[in-house]
Structures are given as structure tokens and as C-alpha cells.
Amino acid sequence: MNAEQARVALASTFGVEIAAGVPVVVTVARERWEQLGRYAKETVGCRFFNFLTAVDWKEQGLEVVARVDNLDENVALMLKTRLGPGVTNCASLTPVYRGAIWMERECFDMFGIHFDNHPDLRRILLDDNWEGHPLLKSYAVDTPHPPYR
Amino acid sequence: MDWSGPERLQMNMGPQHPSAHGVFRAIVTLEGETVVAVDAVIGYLHRCHEKLSETLTYAQYPSIASKTDYVAAMTSEFAYVLAAEQIGKFEVPKRAQYLRVIVAELQRIASHLLWLGTWCMDMGGALGGGATIFLYCIREREDILDLFEALVGARLLYGFFQVGGTRYDLPDGWIDKCRATVDTIDARIDEYEQMLEDNAFFLARTQSVGTVSRDLAQDVGIAGPLLRGSGVNYDIRKNAPYSSYEDFDFTVPVETAGDCYARYRVRMAEFRQAIAIIRQALDTLPAGPISSRPALKSVAQIRIPKGEAYARVEGPRGEVGSYIISDGSAKPYRMKWRGASFSNLAILPHIIPGHKVADVVAIMGSVDPVFGEVDR
Numbered sequence: 001m002n003a004e005q006a007r008v009a010l011a012s013t014f015g016v017e018i019a020a021g022v023p024v025v026v027t028v029a030r031e032r033w034e035q036l037g038r039y040a041k042e043t044v045g046c047r048f049f050n051f052l053t054a055v056d057w058k059e060q061g062l063e064v065v066a067r068v069d070n071l072d073e074n075v076a077l078m079l080k081t082r083l084g085p086g087v088t089n090c091a092s093l094t095p096v097y098r099g100a101i102w103m104e105r106e107c108f109d110m111f112g113i114h115f116d117n118h119p120d121l122r123r124i125l126l127d128d129n130w131e132g133h134p135l136l137k138s139y140a141v142d143t144p145h146p147p148y149r
Numbered sequence: 150m151d152w153s154g155p156e157r158l159q160m161n162m163g164p165q166h167p168s169a170h171g172v173f174r175a176i177v178t179l180e181g182e183t184v185v186a187v188d189a190v191i192g193y194l195h196r197c198h199e200k201l202s203e204t205l206t207y208a209q210y211p212s213i214a215s216k217t218d219y220v221a222a223m224t225s226e227f228a229y230v231l232a233a234e235q236i237g238k239f240e241v242p243k244r245a246q247y248l249r250v251i252v253a254e255l256q257r258i259a260s261h262l263l264w265l266g267t268w269c270m271d272m273g274g275a276l277g278g279g280a281t282i283f284l285y286c287i288r289e290r291e292d293i294l295d296l297f298e299a300l301v302g303a304r305l306l307y308g309f310f311q312v313g314g315t316r317y318d319l320p321d322g323w324i325d326k327c328r329a330t331v332d333t334i335d336a337r338i339d340e341y342e343q344m345l346e347d348n349a350f351f352l353a354r355t356q357s358v359g360t361v362s363r364d365l366a367q368d369v370g371i372a373g374p375l376l377r378g379s380g381v382n383y384d385i386r387k388n389a390p391y392s393s394y395e396d397f398d399f400t401v402p403v404e405t406a407g408d409c410y411a412r413y414r415v416r417m418a419e420f421r422q423a424i425a426i427i428r429q430a431l432d433t434l435p436a437g438p439i440s441s442r443p444a445l446k447s448v449a450q451i452r453i454p455k456g457e458a459y460a461r462v463e464g465p466r467g468e469v470g471s472y473i474i475s476d477g478s479a480k481p482y483r484m485k486w487r488g489a490s491f492s493n494l495a496i497l498p499h500i501i502p503g504h505k506v507a508d509v510v511a512i513m514g515s516v517d518p519v520f521g522e523v524d525r
Contacts, residue, residue, distance in 0.1 A: 023459065047364070047367040047368065048367040048370060048383075049367070049368060049369065049370040050370055050468070050470070050487065051370070051470070051472075051485065051487045051492070053472070053485040055474060055482075055483050056483075065472075065485075067459065067472075067487075071367065071381060071383040071388070074388055074389070078459070097368055097369075097370075098365070098368045098369050098499065099368060099369040099370035099492065099495060101495070102491070102492075102495040106491075110199070123192075124191065124192060125191065125192035125195040125524055125525075126192060126195065127192075134197050134200050135197075135199055135200055135483075139200075141200060141201075141204055
């Protein structure tokens, strides 16, 4: 389906308002995150997994963002979900996209988000003994950490 | 991951391994000579660019952005300024757009040359002396670095892009030098192809090795020559043109086999397309200003309104993207790098098992990872 059809279909399936524009931005409740990923892949045809990341909105909590594309029809979806204040759990997209394996590991490393049902959730860029998650707003750039050795 | 089994051996490749093109550790589990599992250990070059960019202004960060992918520094600067321009709705003068295209395509040639040379060296003496093609490629890449040096004064990390345009205009005589350089490279590409494609060892080591299916390629999100080598006809320059790419006449090379040889073929064809784009851009280069940005009195002078944008460019290794969320200040609230090499490298655990140890080197090289961009 093309971008306009995708926008209408997503809006009615998930009961959310979606503004016109490129990319199509869909925000759903965290309970429907995996369902959204599956719908994007199977119904909208977004088989290309572009990236997954998160944003720390401080007291409003974390937001997980993923981008997937339908390369044949040039449809780009930006999938978003707010985890809510203090929540660090999120459904994993790894059952849907294999590209999510590394992206969610990075997201766990940088934000401390636990992706349920992830097959191999451990740090990827930082050392296993690292304390804290650097991309959280509460983690200051000059946070002291003990010497490597 | 199952490491057990009576006849299994775990072997470390890296982090200091000549074929790794950087610091990369692959823990491979072997059954005899055959690899059954790979665990990729990355992060040795991690500098947390995403956190760093939250502390630097839109005037400061572009020249730091080049340090993510230091083999194609122009590309990462490009993606960052595009994202900032999208949110701030900055006009970029036509001449600046063309200059950006010229340097991006020169960068693609330089990056592919380094890839070809090092990859063939990895596969060693079977290719008629191993280092021969490496030295040939480095010789040509040098000419392009000379062009960049004449343009910005630096050979590796440029700081050529700024929000609103480019920082430098072409010096006198640059256009002629650039034409001469691409003419030379154009002729020499044929020579490399002959050297390699008439070589039975090269074909044996690359054909049907490291095959990526169309489905797996999209599922993992690999991009650029890897994606097009797996039969997906997708190039951002064509499918979502930016910076006036729609003005130029070029084709997108696609191969369907998905193996190392297909990726090689795609990149070889891209050399010629890049040269064609550079020639057209030099022929039709518009006159005019190179930036719409007024001179800065302070680094915090550029402010862009609240909003977010994801801008991407087709780099030598595929989609390089910058996702910026702005809170209206002089620095991004959040910036995500979509590093092409990170996504491309994620394909390794899916394709290496089943191959011999020697093929690991050929496959890794065909992915063309740059670890500055993997680790960011």
C-alpha cells in the first residue's frame, strides 16, 4: 500500500490520529508496540528495518522510536511508543525484525531499556561492567567512572 | 548461543586483526575449519557521538560529525546538516547543493578505492602479489585527497559542510584538476576489473560466498551496495532525492546474486556512476552564493525551531541518517546516528556460519565496515 493508504489503515486499526506528511508518524500505547511492528511489516509491507532508538523526555519518561521502510512503494513509517514515567520495559521487535537484535541491544546499552523476549540482551558498545546508561538525561557528560584497569 | 559440543573450538579474531579494518573482535566457534557461530564484539571506538552532539551547537558539530565515518567524512557531515536544515527550513543555494554533490561523489570514489584495495589485500597473495591492487587504489585515492586538501585544507576530516550551505568555494584551477583526476580513475577502473575478473582465485573466493537473500537483507536493514547486491533496487539518491540529485542522469546498479562478487560488481559500477555525476555537476555548476547562513558572531547563533527530522544520504556504505529532535535551542535535544556500517555489520552473524575460516575474511571485507561509524 502507498503512504496515504498506510496512514488511513494505521489510523483506523490503532485508533490514533496520524498527521499527513513524510514520514508517517504513528504513536501507540506500549501494549500494542509489537502488534504495530507486525502490522507495519506484514500489512503495510515495510520489510526494511531502518533503526530503533529511544528518547529520554525526563520526567515524562522514555520514548522508543523505530523507523521501517517499504522500499518498493517508498513508504516510511516512524513508529513511536511512550513507556511512561519510571518504566524501563518494552516489548521487543526481534520476533518481527532480525535487525532489531543489535538495535535493541544498543538501546539497552544507552538507555537501560529492557526489551522483553529479546534473545540476547546485553551491552553492545560499552563494557559489560559499565555503570549507568549514557544517553539518559540524568547521566552527565562528565560523570566520573573508575579507571578501566 | 550454544558454545558446547565435543569437537568445537572457540577462536578469537581481533580486536587487532589485519583484516578487521579497525578494531573488531569476532569470537568464532569452529567445527574443524567450518564456522558454526559468530559473536561480534564491537564498541572499541565508541565515543558516544550521540551524547556529544547534545553538548555541541549546530555550528560546532558538523566538523565533529566527520569523525564518525572517517573514511567517508563528507557523508556524515552531509546527513547532519540536512537534518538541521529540514527542521529550520533553511534554503541552501543551488551552487552549494552542487558542491555538496561533487564532494559526496568524490568521497564515494575515495571510499570505494580504499575498500577495494584493502579487501583484495585481505584475500592475499592469490591475487597476484596481494598488495599490488592495494597500492594502485591508494595511488588513485591520493589524488582525490589532494583535491579535498586544495578545497578545505584537510585530507581526512573536512568540516566542509555547514548548516545553510558549504564553508568553502572552489579554488582557482580546481575544476580542471578534478576533471583530470576523474578521467584518470575512469580509465584505471577498467584495469582493476581486468586484474580481478580474469583471476580464477578471485572468482573462487568471492562467488557464492557470503550470500545474503533479498529477504534477510531487508529484515536486518543492510543498505547501500550490500542491499543492491541482493537484488533490491533502492538508492536514496533516486528514491528520495536530496541536494538536487534529481538534476543528474545516472543509473543505480543492481545485482541479484547477493554474494561477495555481487557486492563487488555493484561497487565497481558505482565508480562509473559517481564519475558521471561529478562530470555533469562540473559542467552545469551554477554561479552564486555558497551559503545562506549569515556570518556567525557566536557558535550559539544558529537556533532552529522545536521539531524533529530524519535526514538521510546515500553514503558509500549505504544509508547514513541523522535523526534530530530540536527543543528550540542552539543544540539538539537528541540526535541519533543511523550508521550504515552498524547495520551492515549486523548481517555477519547471519551469513558467516557454514563458511570456512578463510571466507570470514572475504565476507567481512565485502561488508566494508568502518569502525568509527559502527561504534560512533
